[in-house]
Amino acid sequence: ELRTDGGKEFNNKDIQEFTEKNGIHHSLTCPYTPQQNGVAGRENRILCEMARSWMMSAPHLPKRVWGEAILAATHTLNRTGPTKVKDKTPTEIFLGGKTDFKHLQSFGSECFAWIPQQKRKKFDAKSKRGYLVGYSDCGNR
Numbered sequence: 001e002l003r004t005d006g007g008k009e010f011n012n013k014d015i016q017e018f019t020e021k022n023g024i025h026h027s028l029t030c031p032y033t034p035q036q037n038g039v040a041g042r043e044n045r046i047l048c049e050m051a052r053s054w055m056m057s058a059p060h061l062p063k064r065v066w067g068e069a070i071l072a073a074t075h076t077l078n079r080t081g082p083t084k085v086k087d088k089t090p091t092e093i094f095l096g097g098k099t100d101f102k103h104l105q106s107f108g109s110e111c112f113a114w115i116p117q118q119k120r121k122k123f124d125a126k127s128k129r130g131y132l133v134g135y136s137d138c139g140n141r
Contacts, residue, residue, distance in 0.1 A: 001025045003037060022094075047073045058108025058131070065133050072107050072134040079104070105132050 004010035
């Protein structure tokens with residue numbers, strides 16, 4: 001089931017076609033009534049708890065990256081979180097196929113960011129040391 005508020009981004013033809021095509025029941029809650037959406041509230045609490053835990057386990061990171069921790073928690077939960085469909089992750093349900101977990105790393109762990117050849121000179125370093133603070137569609141951040 002997909003439960004959303006009555007916002008235009010959720011209440012439109014594209015969402016309606018997607019949910020019908022994939023056999024997803026889409027229900028709308030009344031505007032400005034968060035009490036009707038307890039599931040979303042619980043998910044937000046889970047995301048905040050994950051992000052807080054990760055930030056506490058990475059004291060070397062500045063507090064200003066808390067937003068990145070929330071996004072990383074969302075990315076992780078979407079690929080690993082529980083669903084009502086046995087043995088399927090949320091990503092497998094929405095996109096089909098098996099979920100690849102190889103790219104998941106510990107938040108705040110040391111990493112090396114590759115510097116493209118166009119942005120470095122012949123004898124410059126090919127990577128820069130940093131800390132993993134999240135994921136993007138085209139690589140880690």
